Structure formats: C-alpha cells, structure tokens
Amino acid sequence: MDEEGDRAGVENTTYAIGDVHGHRDELIEALAETGLLDGESWCGGTAQLWFLGDFFDRGPDGSGVLDLVMRLHEEAPEQGGAVHAVLGNHEILALGMHRFGGEEVPSEFGPRSFERSWRLNGGQETDQASLTDAHVEWLSTRPVLALTGDHLLMHSDTVEYFSWGESIKEINAGVAEVLAGDDISDWWECWRRMTTRYAFRGPHGRQVAEQMLKGLGGEQIVHGHSVIADQLGIQPDQVDAPYLYAEGKVLGIDGGLFVGGPCLIVELPWTAHRP
Numbered sequence: 308m309d310e311e312g313d314r315a316g317v318e319n320t321t322y323a324i325g326d327v328h329g330h331r332d333e334l335i336e337a338l339a340e341t342g343l344l345d346g347e348s349w350c351g352g353t354a355q356l357w358f359l360g361d362f363f364d365r366g367p368d369g370s371g372v373l374d375l376v377m378r379l380h381e382e383a384p385e386q387g388g389a390v391h392a393v394l395g396n397h398e399i400l401a402l403g404m405h406r407f408g409g410e411e412v413p414s415e416f417g418p419r420s421f422e423r424s425w426r427l428n429g430g431q432e433t434d435q436a437s438l439t440d441a442h443v444e445w446l447s448t449r450p451v452l453a454l455t456g457d458h459l460l461m462h463s464d465t466v467e468y469f470s471w472g473e474s475i476k477e478i479n480a481g482v483a484e485v486l487a488g489d490d491i492s493d494w495w496e497c498w499r500r501m502t503t504r505y506a507f508r509g510p511h512g513r514q515v516a517e518q519m520l521k522g523l524g525g526e527q528i529v530h531g532h533s534v535i536a537d538q539l540g541i542q543p544d545q546v547d548a549p550y551l552y553a554e555g556k557v558l559g560i561d562g563g564l565f566v567g568g569p570c571l572i573v574e575l576p577w578t579a580h581r582p
C-alpha cells in the first residue's frame with residue numbers, strides 16, 4: 308500500500324535537476340528521497356526527469372554521474388518514464404579536453420587551450436581517464452535546449468544560444484554540428500558562450516526572458532549554472548528551494564552542490580508553498 312502510495316506521488320510528474328558536478332552519492336540520495344530511485348535503479352514509473360547539465364568537474368565522480376544518467380535514460384522507458392539531459396558548459400569542456408587537450412586555440416587574447424580551462428575549472432583526471440567512446444557519443448548527441456510543457460529548459464542563463472539559430476531545433480542542430488566537427492575555434496566558442504550567465508537579472512531581466520520565451524516557446528525558463536546562493540547573497544547551506552525571479556519568468560535550480568548546497572530535485576511546475 309505504501310509502495311503504491313509512493314509511486315502514485317511521482318507518476319506523470321516532471322522533475323528537473325541542476326548541476327551535479329561529480330557528486331554521485333548526493334545525487335543518488337536525493338533521487339531516492341524523491342521516489343525516483345530504488346537502490347540504484349529507476350523506480351519512478353512514468354515520471355520524467357530532466358538533467359540540466361554539468362555532470363563533470365569540481366567533484367569526485369563526474370563519469371560515475373554520467374554512467375548513472377545514461378543507465379537511467381535506458382531504464383526509465385521500460386516503466387513508461389523518461390530521463391533526459393541538456394548539455395552544460397562543463398560537458399563541452401570535458402569533450403573539448405578529450406578531443407583537443409593542450410592544443411592552442413587561435414586567439415588574439417593570449418594563450419588558450421581546453422586543457423588550461425579544464426584545469427582552471429575543476430577538471431578531474433579520473434573523469435578524463437574513464438571517458439569512453441560511448442560517453443562521447445551520448446553526450447555529443449544531447450540537446451542544449453528543450454521544451455517540456457510550458458518550461459524552456461537550458462543549462463546556462465544566457466541568450467548566447469541564439470548564436471546558433473532562432474529555434475530550439477536550429478540551435479540544437481547548430482551545437483551538434485560543432486561537436487561532430489574538428490574546428491577548435493567553433494568548439495571554443497561553444498564553451499565560451501555557454502559559460503556566460505546572469506542574462507535574466509537586473510531591471511531588464513523579465514524582458515530578456517520574455518523575448519527568449521517568445522522566440523523559443525514556453526512560459527518559464529528553467530536553468531542551472533548560476534548557484535542560487537550567489538544569486539541571493541546567502542550561504543549555500545541556507546538554500547532549500549529553487550530561485551524564482553524575473554517576475555516569475557525564470558526559475559534557477561542550481562543548489563550549488565559543489566560549494567556545500569543541496570541537491571535540488573525540482574517538480575515542474577514549481578510552486579513556492581508546496582507542503
């Protein structure tokens with residue numbers, strides 16, 4: 308009876324989760340608490356779970372996180388559910404490091420390479436060492452944007468996505484083309500653009516968000532990438548909920564796991580006063 312009750316709680320529900328950054332144990336604990344994981348297997352029935360990228364770096368086991376996500380992506384459909392992911396800037400960084408290593412990126416602004424940026428941004432040797440062709444293939448074919456219900460999902464709080472096109476389909480195809488190619492400058496631009504942030508803050512934040520929603524669809528942007536504690540000016544361990552801002556048009560869900568914040572699993576649509 309209890310089991311059925313728990314299951315009923317997640318059936319047909321959509322969840323989103325932000326930047327895991329190698330924190331596999333915390334991820335598993337949070338998924339189990341939500342009722343999506345039994346041991347390490349999917350038990351979420353028809354629930355839909357979206358990862359908003361940044362599996363790698365700054366934490367101990369990025370490739371373990373990716374393995375889990377890829378396995379759940381296979382398992383969930385057996386129960387009518389789904390596990391999806393959009394790419395974060397740290398996926399571009401990990402793939403760029405894997406592909407180009409220390410190769411210099413042509414630049415007028417001093418020495419640049421994926422290796423250099425990877426080291427500066429919490430790259431883990433063990434993640435690179437365990438990156439398989441299957442990982443690379445799976446990541447390289449993920450989107451950067453997705454629409455689920457009224458929610459426009461993206462990793463980075465940026466409008467730079469429009470550099471690749473004017474629709475979700477065009478933008479995803481544009482990034483996929485870069486990742487399928489060998490042009491280090493295009494790859495670098497992909498990393499650089501997706502590292503930008505805070506496009507929806509400030510007095511014009513709502514307007515910027517509304518323009519993006521008008522162009523790409525959806526009623527609310529849901530993003531990771533920018534740690535909620537930084538946005539609110541509080542300590543990471545004080546965070547217990549996603550951050551709704553830009554007059555309700557934007558929901559930030561990066562709890563800041565790598566700086567000691569919670570692993571937030573956010574039900575969509577999110578309402579502030581859920582018991």
Ligand SMILES: [Mn+2]
Pocket residue numbers: 326361395396397462531532533
């Ligand atoms: Mn990020």
